[in-house]
Amino acid sequence: MNSPHEKAVQAIRYGHSCAMRLKRRLNHPMADGGPLSSYDLAKSIVESFSNAISILSAKPETEDDQFSDLSSRDSSPPPQGSPSKKRKIDSTNSSENWRDDSPDPIYYDGYLWRKYGQKSIKKSNHQRSYYRCSYNKDHNCGARKHEQKIKDNPPVYRTTYFGHHTCKTEHNLDAILFAGQDPVDDLKSTQMIRFGKDQDHEKETRSNGFSLSVKHEEDIIREQGMMDQYREITSNDQDCQDVIEEYLSSPSGSYPPSSSSGSESADFNSDLLFDNPDSWDRYDQFYF
């Protein structure tokens, strides 16, 4: 049995394989001749990365399972229910909370966030930014996160997540699809998300401005007709199958992993994955 680290790497590699296929398809839409399944490819990418995140977010059973110095999960109990005006969540005492330390701010983590506050923290030289899910009102989603720079040199940004996303994920998928729409320059897309509407580097909170404007994002998608392009769902599974076969034929390719990735990650998965049964049937062919 592969270690969690290996599983995660396999998941990421698989996602990368799908992404490359999708990129080629976007570069040469007519190359394959037959109907496209770009939307399904995108789904596979998201699902693969979701699974990788779930694996990496799960509490390791041993120290050897710890995959990185820069990512960790709090080894403590879950937060209380809905947020109140005052902190009810003890971040040191929650298993549903998890944090991610990264040398860069997390520009896009699959969800859309709205900033609702910023505070100077006594123990730190840096301010802490507070975000909640953009669908907090629409879907009564209680997910929140804190973002804070904890080290200067090298820079380390700590993002602490609280609660579960109860919002629909379709919007988030759309954002992902949009992020990958430019096959020529992926970095360009990333930067659009990264810096939003301004590039004010004077303020830490702005340089960390990875929160997306939902409306802005959807408008762009609509304007560029990307939705139509990505929703060319057909009954033809051949393309996804090709990706799988291509990946499995590679020396290190053994993804998709088994379903025994642990119940602890199930909640996180359910947040990111799709509720379309058809897509699951398709994915199950090679996922579980």
Added chain:
DNA sequence: CTCATTTGACCTGA
């Protein structure tokens, strides 16, 4: 005009 961000005020657990 609409909406997201900013920021000072307010609230509350420790």
Added chain:
DNA sequence: TCAGGTCAAATGAG
């Protein structure tokens, strides 16, 4: 009383 989390009015961008 303090520190940290949230609210909400003000502000600015599109």
